[in-house]
Amino acid sequence: MTEKYYIKGGTPLKGEVSIGGAKNSVLKLMAAALLAKGETKIYNVPDLTDVEIMLSVIAQLGAITHYDKKEKSVTIDATNLTSITAKYELVSKMRASFIVLGALVSRCREAIVAMPGGCAIGERRVDFHIRGLEALGAKIKIENGYVHAKVPKLAGTDIYLDIPSVGATENLMLASILAEGSTRIQNAAQEPEIVDLANFLNTMGADVNGAGTSEIVINGVKQDCFNFFKSFSAVCIFLKFLSVKFCFFC
Secondary structure, three states: OOOOOOOOOOOOOOOOOOOOOOHHHHHHHHHHHHHOOOEEEEEOOOOOHHHHHHHHHHHHOOOEEEEEOOOOEEEEEOOOOOOOEEOHHHHOOOHHHHHHHHHHHHHHOEEEEEOOOOOOHHHHOOHHHHHHHHHOOOEEEEEOOEEEEEOOOOEOOEEEOOOOOHHHHHHHHHHHOOOEOEEEEEOOOOOHHHHHHHHHHHHHOOOEEOEOEOEEEEEOOOOOOEOOOOOOOEEEOOEEEEOEEOOEOO
């Protein structure tokens, strides 16, 4: 039996409603926090299993995490990462966690991250991520369902995505932050979470331009030490949601 909703109109709507944070943005900002040698705090985080999985992935890398469900906040201190490996047991539970690949390559120059689909690269379209990282200078090995990326020096370049993959766009944005020179991502994804990630990174000290369009340019910044705390508000479509504080690139 098909369920139906019968709606009788004619009555003006009024009242208040609390708008929750956008999951698709929150998860990517949590991964971006791995770039900071310091504490990042994200507010208005939705109470979702995916958030807990991402925190587990990040904690497995050595970051100190805290999820305050009452305050709706997540705190991530990635000062001292102790691992570059994101294991399949966690990554397989949520495809979005694969984005830690770009952050680890940028921060540590090496990453070992499980592929969400095991060894099926083409089926999961992880090949876009891999080709982009290779263009930036990374050497990639695929072994036993893991992507092992290693690079002595990241160098900016032009990258064209065959399809505007959200995940590939985000991974390559993160990987390009500390690259030498400029990186241009063409046919980039234009979703709201791409804009939120760019705004977040720029507030941390990065130089990302064009997010929300089909061409994103990331001008690499040097890993000089500078600390600051600043509040940040990001607006996603229908969702006003984030404020953060952090220190970056120390």
